[in-house]
Amino acid sequence: MLDRVVKIKRCAAVVKGGRRFSFAAMVVVGDGKGKVGWGYGKANEVPPSVQKAQKQASNSLIEVPLVEGSIPHQVWGQFGAAKVVLIPAGAGTGIIAGQAVRAVCEASGIHDILTKSYGTNNPVTLVKATIDALSKLRTREQIAALRGVELDELTV
Numbered sequence: 001m002l003d004r005v006v007k008i009k010r011c012a013a014v015v016k017g018g019r020r021f022s023f024a025a026m027v028v029v030g031d032g033k034g035k036v037g038w039g040y041g042k043a044n045e046v047p048p049s050v051q052k053a054q055k056q057a058s059n060s061l062i063e064v065p066l067v068e069g070s071i072p073h074q075v076w077g078q079f080g081a082a083k084v085v086l087i088p089a090g091a092g093t094g095i096i097a098g099q100a101v102r103a104v105c106e107a108s109g110i111h112d113i114l115t116k117s118y119g120t121n122n123p124v125t126l127v128k129a130t131i132d133a134l135s136k137l138r139t140r141e142q143i144a145a146l147r148g149v150e151l152d153e154l155t156v
Contacts, residue, residue, distance in 0.1 A: 003029045003054055004103040006038075007123045008046060026124050027053035029061070030107025036134065037061040038104070038127050062131065065139045069111035072140065077133025082125035086133050087114040100126040108134065 007026040012019045023046045030036035037060040041052025065072055070088040077084045084101060089112040095105050097115040100123035105113055117126055144151045 001029055001058065002032055002107045003027055003057070004107060005050060005053075006100050006103050006127055008049070011042075023049045025049040025053045026127060027057050028103045028107045028127060029054060029057035030104075030109065031061075032107070032109040034064045034066050034109055035061045036064055036104055036108035036131065038131055040124070062135050064108045064110070064134045065137050065142070066109060067139065069109075070113055071110060071134075071137055073137070075133045075136050077129040077131070077136065079128035079132055080125045081120040082122065082129040083118040084126060084129040084133050085116050085118075086130070087116075088112075089114045098126070099123065101130045103127070104130040104134070 005025060005027050009024040011022045011024060022042060022044050024040065024042045027039050027050060028036065037057045039053040039055065039057030039060065041049045041056060043049035043052060069091060071086055074087045091112055093112040095102050095110065095113055097105055098117060101115045101117060104127055140151060
């Protein structure tokens with residue numbers, strides 16, 4: 001399993017003796033073969049927060065359909081103020097994405113993709129918007145089965 005720490009936040013609570021710090025970690029986990037998930041963990045130290053996030057991420061895996069190292073079709077994802085568009089790309093293009101979206105794409109096993117994010121640049125909401133977009137993906141075979149039609153092998 002591949003795991004990437006996307007963001008570590010330090011939070012402070014003001015108490016009588018001063019400030020008490022805690023940490024929140026955002027982690028993306030994937031197997032590199034079409035499964036990806038995200039987790040968000042909070043603790044008083046960094047390592048426990050990362051471990052909590054990894055555990056949550058491994059429990060929230062979704063299946064991503066891959067077609068020759070890319071995605072089957074263009075798709076939009078949204079979470080809060082973050083909007084992400086994922087566009088399939090030809091072989092050799094690579095992952096054209098920012099840090100948060102790149103972490104999700106690499107963990108899911110996508111090798112060639114074009115992305116653009118709109119709205120906020122908050123990595124936490126960008127990861128959630130990217131996962132939302134990937135969960136909307138369908139292959140030609142899945143759509144044909146849903147509609148109850150047979151595919152012509154000549155049509156592309």
